[in-house]
Structures are given as C-alpha cells and as structure tokens.
Amino acid sequence: MxxxxxxxxxxxxxxxxxxxxxxxxxxxxxSASITYDNPDRGNSGAAINGNPYTMGxxxxxxxxxxxxxxxxxxxxxxxxxxxxxxxxxxxxxxxxxxxxxxxxxSTAFGAVDDVTPNAYEEAWDIVDTDGTATSGSPTVIGGGSGANMFVYTSPDFGGATFKAAWVPSGNSDGSDSYTDFAIAISPEAVEGLTLGYAVSNNTVAGNKDLDKSTAYVKYAMGGFTVGAQMADSDHTTASNDQESTAYGITYAVNDDFSIGYSSHKLEFDSGAAANTDQESTGISASYTMGGMTLAGAINEVDNMDGAPTADHEGYEFNLKFAF
Known part of the structure; x- marks a missing residue:
C-alpha cells in the first residue's frame, strides 16, 4: 500500500x-492489483467465480x-x-x-495459526470448492473472531513480546466471550531464530470447553527460511479433537525473486468413517521488479475435511503495482 x-x-x-x-x-x-483465482481447478471452480479475474x-x-x-x-x-x-x-x-x-x-492466536514460511499463501489456502470459504475450504485449527475486539501487545523485552485478545461477545464460535494469548521470542543471542506459542481456553456453544494451542519455530539463514508448527484442539465432546503439523521452506534466489514449498497435515479424532487425514501442499513464488510484484501459488488438498477421495487443487496469481 x-x-x-x-x-x-x-x-x-x-x-x-x-x-x-x-x-x-x-x-x-x-494499490493497483489484478488477481486470477481458480480455487477448484478441474472441478467447479469456474462456476464458483464466473470470471476468474478481479481487481483490488x-x-x-x-x-x-x-x-x-x-x-x-x-x-x-x-x-x-x-x-x-x-x-x-x-x-x-x-x-x-x-x-x-x-x-x-486477528486475535493473538489467529495471527499465528500458521506462520510457516511461504512466498504467497499457506498450503491450505486458496482451495474453495463452493465459494463459502467455510464448508468449502480445508479445516484449520485457528483462533476465534468477532467484531469489537481488544488486542494488547506488550513492549519488546529482550526479543520477547506478549499478546492477548478479548472478544466480549458475539464471536463466530458461539461462545459468550473469547480470550487467547500468544508469546513470540527472537533470542538476541541467536540471529534469525523465532519461537512462538499461543493458547486459548473458552466455553463454546452448548456449554462445551474448547482448548487450543500451537507452537512454532522459524529460522532464517542466508537466503533460506525454514519453519515448523504444531497445533492441537481439544473439545469436550468425545471424538471431536484435532491435531495438525505444518512445515515450510522459502529460498530467496536474489533480492527480487523468492520461491517456497509448504505442507499441512490435519488429523481428526473421530469415530466416523470419514476420518482420513487431511493433507495439503503448496508451491509459491514471488517476483518484484521496481514497483511491480507478481506472486502466486498452486495448492493441493487431499481428503479435505477428512473425507476420503475429496481431493482438490487450486491456484491463484496476483499482479500488484506500487506507485
């Protein structure tokens, strides 16, 4: 911008x-930007978007x-x-x-639900089979949301910062209120290293407890940045828990061109037949020349939302000009 x-x-x-x-x-x-978006290649993507081109x-x-x-x-x-x-x-x-x-x-948790490196978007992003961005998209362990939200960010304490978020009421997960916390540490003694942890503990619809946590590590050295992240979601209702693991790596070929590969795996603790692990992978790239940036990604999701054979692929490209 x-x-x-x-x-x-x-x-x-x-x-x-x-x-x-x-x-x-x-x-x-x-900004001046044009995006080409096909969120469900080879399936119903064209029907979802109609004309796949949009302008910022x-x-x-x-x-x-x-x-x-x-x-x-x-x-x-x-x-x-x-x-x-x-x-x-x-x-x-x-x-x-x-x-x-x-x-x-974003809440404190939502801002770090997946911080593994990529050159454009996360491995589970872009794919959208019905245009709703909810039921038609891969499942992710993320933070709560809602309007009229407070977020506190602490000063930097020797490379460590703390965040807390509070949504008094009306947030999307059905709870009366929502709180979460996150901490990020970039040790001054280890250049390029970042560690982080976030947690939420809330009462959701039906007076059920929902506990979420995530931990991540990222390290940058030379042109490479690598990262790994784990997340966990525990629900009072039996067989309604989830666990995920994500990895990512990017390489800056030069000051203008970067490429990346990322993956995300979500495991469902469910007694239902549709209990197959959801696996997402993505390849992304970004190129900047003067005030122009061209970036995009091709992502694949297998067994979306735990449904066997629910395999989808989507891609998106964005051309943006800065003045």
Whole structure:
C-alpha cells in the first residue's frame, strides 16, 4: 500500500478521541492489483467465480498523532468495494499498545495459526470448492473472531513480546466471550531464530470447553527460511479433537525473486468413517521488479475435511503495482 495523499490535520485527532492531540497526520493508501483465482481447478471452480479475474478495490484511511500526555493514537478505516470494511483504533505508549478492532482483525492466536514460511499463501489456502470459504475450504485449527475486539501487545523485552485478545461477545464460535494469548521470542543471542506459542481456553456453544494451542519455530539463514508448527484442539465432546503439523521452506534466489514449498497435515479424532487425514501442499513464488510484484501459488488438498477421495487443487496469481 502506498501513500497517495498526506496532509497535516492538527484538529483531526480531537474528533477521533476524547482528548486533544498536539499533532495528527492523515493519509490515504491504496494499490493497483489484478488477481486470477481458480480455487477448484478441474472441478467447479469456474462456476464458483464466473470470471476468474478481479481487481483490488479498497482504500485505507489512516490518522495518527500524539496527545498532550504523550499517548500515541492511531485510527484506520478501510473502504472495500464501497463498504466500510475493516476499522480499528490503537492507543500506544511505554506500556505497549491496545488496539480496538471495530471490524476485522486477528486475535493473538489467529495471527499465528500458521506462520510457516511461504512466498504467497499457506498450503491450505486458496482451495474453495463452493465459494463459502467455510464448508468449502480445508479445516484449520485457528483462533476465534468477532467484531469489537481488544488486542494488547506488550513492549519488546529482550526479543520477547506478549499478546492477548478479548472478544466480549458475539464471536463466530458461539461462545459468550473469547480470550487467547500468544508469546513470540527472537533470542538476541541467536540471529534469525523465532519461537512462538499461543493458547486459548473458552466455553463454546452448548456449554462445551474448547482448548487450543500451537507452537512454532522459524529460522532464517542466508537466503533460506525454514519453519515448523504444531497445533492441537481439544473439545469436550468425545471424538471431536484435532491435531495438525505444518512445515515450510522459502529460498530467496536474489533480492527480487523468492520461491517456497509448504505442507499441512490435519488429523481428526473421530469415530466416523470419514476420518482420513487431511493433507495439503503448496508451491509459491514471488517476483518484484521496481514497483511491480507478481506472486502466486498452486495448492493441493487431499481428503479435505477428512473425507476420503475429496481431493482438490487450486491456484491463484496476483499482479500488484506500487506507485
């Protein structure tokens, strides 16, 4: 996203927050992009999307400033296809930052549900057999979601940061409220190494307990970045647990061109006949030349959602210009 217009507005912050700011900065961001998307190659993908070409159609409006007391205040609104889509407000200081997501955004767990390296998208992404992005997509152990969500991010403590998310009510998994936590560590003594862990423990629909956890490790050396991640989902209901393992590797051929390979395997603890492991693999690449970036991926999913012979393949390519 690139700055298209920037003007100083010292009075703007007063209309955004309940206290005055000594200075504020306003900007509008956007991009020019074309995407070719075939989420279910060889099956019903053409019927799902019709014309597979789409154009980026969002604008981001940002304002930031500092209050007389030294607090940083920032607000963001995204206009996406003529609809006010994502919007949030962030208050920051020596304590770290607190972001309130009025719409959109990821929880602490959701932001790291799969951080294994790739050059474009995760191995389980892109494939979508019915256009719903839910029942027609592979199963993944991810974080909760919902509007009007608080996310706290701590300052950096010698390479370690802590995050916590709270959705008071109305989130998509049916619980009255949702909380999760995540920690990431990049040891100063080991350059290129990142370790992370996230956990959630919540009561979901039917007064059932749902516990999730994930742990990952990534290491970058030279042009290579490798990573591995494990996740676990424990549900009160018998035979409703899940476990996943993911791997990824990328190689920067040069400053402009990167390639990647990733895999994801999900195991279902189910007594049903459809209890086959879901296996996803993806090959991705990204090339940047000046202000142009061309990136894409070809992904395959076998036994999607644990159903034997439910094998699908999808691919997506994106051309983006920066000005």
């Amino acid at each position: 690139n700055n298209l217009k920037k003007v100083g507005l010292s009075a703007l912050a007063g209309s955004l927050v309940a206290f005055s700011a000594s200075a504020a900065e306003f900007s509008v961001t956007g 159609n969002s604008l981001g409006f940002n304002a930031s400033g500092e209050t007389d007391g030294g607090l940083g205040v920032a607000v963001y609104y995204e206009l996406d296809d003529d609809v006010m889509d994502d919007y949030d407000m962030t208050i920051s200081g020596d304590f770290g930052s607190v972001k309130f997501h009025g719409s959109g955004g």
